[in-house]
């Protein structure tokens with residue numbers, strides 16, 4: 313009897329879910345917006361949920377379909393939730409910049425005392441985001457970066473340790489691994505004030521937990537699904553957004569660092585010191601910025617950052633900074649081991665510029681390397697580390713030249729990868745051609761067609777730092793070594809399906825030789 317009742321309850325419950333899903337699948341059709349036919353159980357993301365397709369590929373394919381059909385936008389269904397995808401350049405510009413006040417957030421934010429790391433800049437929403445962004449802005453001025461510059465250069469010293477060892481053993485190198493260890497050394501040092509020394513010792517806790525952040529699997533797809541269905545469920549179900557141990561590791565490191573510096577009156581030129589100043593309210597917010605803010609924001613300024621706020625920001629600098637930059641270096645290397653003429657031209661520029669700076673890698677020398685700038689930009693175009701920009705509609709929005717209203721609460725996916733590979737903006741998009749970024753060619757393209765760092769008020773706050781550490785790493789390497797592609801690398805590349813950040817299947821393997 314009980315079993316019969318249970319079966320009936322399950323049947324009724326499943327029928328309600330199926331009917332509800334089918335009803336939500338009609339969301340876009342009922343508004344005359346193009347949507348590929350959604351199917352049970354997850355609408356248009358069944359392949360993503362099964363790990364067969366990356367989220368980046370999913371959105372890129374959809375963007376390409378919209379462009380092929382000549383449509384300015386379309387929608388897809390992530391289970392219950394309708395997602396909006398703009399494909400028209402003007403509309404993308406409106407969303408990211410002109411009409412930003414309707415799209416201020418990345419994701420709905422879940423405030424949760426059990427997950428203090430959640431309160432980082434990328435995740436925060438509305439007034440809190442704006443207030444914190446204003447507070448953090450002074451940390452990233454070129455003056456501050458110049459002060460941190462010697463740390464970046466110091467971190468390159470250990471490249472030789474890894475490369476010379478590989479040369480001695482006649483072994484190829486998984487270059488992504490080497491670059492990740494370099495960028496962990498840089499960000500660990502500038503964000504946490506800790507000499508991680510990962511290039512010399514690959515088995516530090518920083519490497520383990522750093523990699524864990526991006527070791528995405530089925531668990532992350534499920535968390536993503538729960539976030540899409542209803543983010544507050546994360547809090548209710550007491551789910552940890554980050555893999556086991558990550559939270560404790562980063563919060564404890566920050567506590568220990570702050571305690572040590574406070575007790576020993578010790579200070580360093582790094583982000584941690586600046587964050588500590590914000591905590592103690594020593595770092596003044598620019599008064600012109602303060603005037604722009606509403607009372608709500610000003611009230612938020614009046615409190616310094618809490619220890620958890622500091623931990624969350626140091627964490628996001630680390631998470632957002634190390635994998636993105638090492639990914640850029642990784643794909644840049646992939647291109648220059650196949651285009652040896654470009655590698656040689658880069659090396660020539662490095663030699664010439666460094667000669668004029670007494671052989672030293674200085675901040676000014678890096679700014680003079682214009683060909684390197686083009687190569688880094690072309691890498692970021694062809695391989696944007698974040699292939700999709702997320703946005704949340706925070707205020708109903710009428711799409712220009714259309715009757716469609718994007719309702720508050722609707723999520724958006726902006727296909728950076730799709731735009732960067734759109735032949736209308738970048739003819740022959742699979743060709744690696746740094747000259748696309750000559751001043752003349754840049755000026756020919758419409759705005760918002762180069763989005764590796766996003767755009768508008770929510771643009772990457774660490775943009776200059778990311779570019780700088782990529783260029784410093786590349787300068788040190790090409791000054792001293794030549795590189796070839798090893799046959800272990802899969803050509804053409806395939807991207808790993810479950811990764812949020814673009815990553816090559818099987819890694820990129822290279823052989824190093826002394827110059």
Ligand code: HEM
Pocket residue numbers: 418433434435445628629630632633634636637640697698701702763764765766767768769770771772773774775777778779782
């Ligand atoms: C090549 C390196 C990097 C790339 C490609 C990159 C890319 C991005 C992108 C695409 C966004 C989202 C922007 C948007 O929504 O419009 C972002 C946001 C962010 N990035 Fe980066 N990033 C890089 C390096 C860094 C570094 C070095 C740091 C810190 C030290 C950093 C910290 C952040 C933070 C805190 C945000 C959130 C900003 C906000 O929501 O206000 N990033 N980044």
